[in-house]
Amino acid sequence: MLIAVDFDGTIVEHEYPQIGEERPFATEVLKMLIAERHKVVLWTMREGQLLDDAVKWCAERGVEFYAVNSEYPAQFMEAKPDHLSCKLNADVFIDDRNVGGLPDWPTIYKIITRGKNWKQMIRAEVMSEYEEEEPPYPKWMFWKTKKK
Ligand SMILES: [Mg+2]
Incomplete structure (x- = not known):
């Protein structure tokens, strides 16, 4: 899967042009996705020295991107067709x-690796809360209650 990830406000807190604090688990999740053979691309408005600083910051934490501001690694850019x-x-x-905001990084990992969307993740979260409480249905609706 080709995964494009923003930097400011996503991997780190938004402190542009400085580099903010890492958002919890961002680099850990990115390293896991890369280890699982996903092509993770840094997709940011940064350019020049500010872009280099962001790439270096990630590399120092073990995050090596497949490409930067492109879907192709730098060595393939010369062969890039003009029509793209x-x-x-x-x-x-x-x-x-993102519309609806950015989920936390552990949730991002679950969404990607389990092939679920935000709505399904929220539903699963709500249902797990129900399972911990009394069944939401009267006992006579036995077919709707969870067997233990
Ligand atoms: Mg951003």
């Missing part, structure tokens, strides 16, 4: 400007 648009052809975008 600037929109990245990623399977998933991780960005603090």
Whole structure:
């Protein structure tokens, strides 16, 4: 899976042009996704020295991106066809400007690796809370209550 990930506000707290504190578990999750053979691309508005600083910050924490601001590694960029648009052809975008906000990084990992969407994750979370409490249905609706 090609995964595009933003930097400011996503991997780190938004302190642009400085580099903010790491968001909890961001680099751990990214390393796990890379180890699982996902192509993780840094997709950021940063450029020049500020971009280099972000790439270096990630590399120092063991996060080596497949590509930076591109869906191709740098060595393939010369062979890039001219007709490609600037929109990245990623399977998933991780960005603090997502509609609905950015989930925490452990949830991002679950969404990607379990192939679930946000709605399904919320439903699963709500249902697990129900399972810990009394069944939400009267006992005579035995087919709706969980067997223990
Ligand atoms: Mg951002």
